[in-house]
Amino acid sequence: xxxxxxxxxxxxxxxxxxxxxxxxxxxxxxxxxxxxxxxxxxxxxxxxxxxxxxxxxxxxxxxxxxxxxxxxxxxxxxxxxxxxxxxxxxxxxxxxxxxxxxxxxxxxxxxxxxxxxxxxxxxxxxxxxxxxxxxxxxxxxxxxxxxxxxxxxxxxxxxxxxxxxxxxxxxxxxxxxxxxxxxxxxxxxxxxxxxxxxxxxxxxxxxxxxxxxxxxxxxxxxxxxxxxxxxxxxxxxxxxxxxxxxxxxxxxxxxxxxxxxxxxxxxxxxxxxxxxxxxxx
DNA sequence: AGCTACTCCTGGTAGC
DNA sequence: TGCTACCAGGAGTAGC
Numbered sequence: 001x002x003x004x005x006x007x008x009x010x011x012x013x014x015x016x017x018x019x020x021x022x023x024x025x026x027x028x029x030x031x032x033x034x035x036x037x038x039x040x041x042x043x044x045x046x047x048x049x050x051x052x053x054x055x056x057x058x059x060x061x062x063x064x065x066x067x068x069x070x071x072x073x074x075x076x077x078x079x080x081x082x083x084x085x086x087x088x089x090x091x092x093x094x095x096x097x098x099x100x101x102x103x104x105x106x107x108x109x110x111x112x113x114x115x116x117x118x119x120x121x122x123x124x125x126x127x128x129x130x131x132x133x134x135x136x137x138x139x140x141x142x143x144x145x146x147x148x149x150x151x152x153x154x155x156x157x158x159x160x161x162x163x164x165x166x167x168x169x170x171x172x173x174x175x176x177x178x179x180x181x182x183x184x185x186x187x188x189x190x191x192x193x194x195x196x197x198x199x200x201x202x203x204x205x206x207x208x209x210x211x212x213x214x215x216x217x218x219x220x221x222x223x224x225x226x227x228x229x230x231x232x233x234x235x236x237x238x239x240x241x242x243x244x245x246x247x248x249x250x251x252x253x254x255x256x257x258x259x260x261x262x263x264x265x266x267x268x269x270x271x272x273x274x275x276x277x278x279x280x281x
Numbered sequence: 282a283g284c285t286a287c288t289c290c291t292g293g294t295a296g297c
Numbered sequence: 298t299g300c301t302a303c304c305a306g307g308a309g310t311a312g313c
Contacts, residue, residue, distance in 0.1 A: 001306065032289085059307080076307055078291085093291095112290045114307070153283055162308075169307070260285080261306075 002075040004134065004167035005210035005232065007059050009224050010081050015054040017083035018063065018106065022050040025099040033095040033108060035118035045069060045119045046098065058130045058166030062123050070123045072116075073108070079115025082107040130166040134203050139165070145196035148188045155191065156184035157259035159203075168203070171216060171239045174264045176203040178238045183270045184258045190273065209235060238264035 002010070026043040028034055034042045049065035056062070061073040061081070073081065082090065083106050086099065096108035096117050108117045120126065132138040151158055158164050159173045168176070177184055179202035182195060191199070210216060215230030224230065233240075237247055242255040242264060251268040 003307095074307080076289095077305080110290095111292070112306090114289060151282090157283085160307085170305095262304095 001077040001169060001171070002059065002079065002215070003169035003172050004056075004059060004207055005172070005213075006215035006230065007056050007061060007075065007167075008211050009214045009230065010075070011054055011056045011061055013224055014081050014083050014106075017104065018051040018054050018100075020051065021100040021102055021104075023047050023065075023098045023106075024101050027097045028095070029097075030095040030110075030113060032113065033110065033115065033117055035116055037119060042119050046071065057127050058133070058162055059169070060123075060127060060130075062127070064123075069119055069121045072118050072120055072123050072126060074116050075110075076112070076114035076116070078111040080107075080109040082109065129163045131162060131164045132166065134165055134167050135207055139200065139204075141193070141197035141200045144200045145191070145193045148191045148196055151188040153188060154184060154258065155182060155186045155188050156261070156263065158188050160259065160261070165203075167207070170261050170263075171236075172203070172206055172210065174239045175206045175237060178264075178266060178270060179206060181269055183265060183272050184256075184263050186273045238266060240264065 023046050026046050028039045028042065031039060045068070046065065049068055052064045052066055054061065054063050059074060061075075063071040063073065065071065073079070075081075082088070083100070083104050086103055086105050088105070090097070090107040090109050093109050093111045094107055095110050095113070095115075098106040100106060108115070132143070147164070156173055156177065159168055160170065174184070176199065180195065180199040182191070182199060210230070210232040213230055213232040213235070214224050214228070216232040216236070217229030238253050241253045243252050245251065246253060246266040246269060249266065249268050251266055254265050254267050256263045256265070
């Protein structure tokens, strides 16, 4: 499922094909994909507008349409974006199509219908609650250590909270926690300054490496806008490796549930915190 | 504040 | 082969 590296990959690939292009027609095959706006008013809002910029903020894709507004996209689990020649067939999961003035068409494709592509006059309000970018300058070891000291809950749900830190999802949280040798149930308040520094370093490392490899494709869903799978799934150390030997110590990777999310750890490299709350299942 | 549960969805898979 | 049941999960929301 698209997390920060996958969204970044999508943005980098579609940006040069969209910026400067104008929308000549819009059609919507699944109404909820565009949020609560009617298809007619969505089409009125976007047709004739020109893409000025395509940027990523956390897992959102913000496509600015002049001063008139913006398209804000979120791929959730199975969303995809393509810019292709007008006769390209987007398949049965096509949800929104925007024809462009250069003869291409932008396609918003989504199997599970959770993804959104909404027109808003001002994207700022819906991005206002997001925490800092993990690859940005605000995300320092000191900042993380200080924030963690002020929180009480388990580490993993906090890292998944987009208002705390914006862009991580289940896969990269599991990978970063493993690399930092921290158990997902560690109480945030008990993370030392050294551990916070390691966690910050590993979060940035795992995201950076994943972007280099154009994200992770371990199922049939995520593809780059060129239709290629990413390759970071080959670098997974714990995610999806339940029962397989830890690459560092050979101990079988364990699966548990933390915060209703499948969670993968090496029981030996990431020992459970001394004073645990009840582990979920 | 921090939990839990629920909602939205459907392809893939396990079990029979 | 064909059926059913269940699973995955990002984010928003509600309730305790």
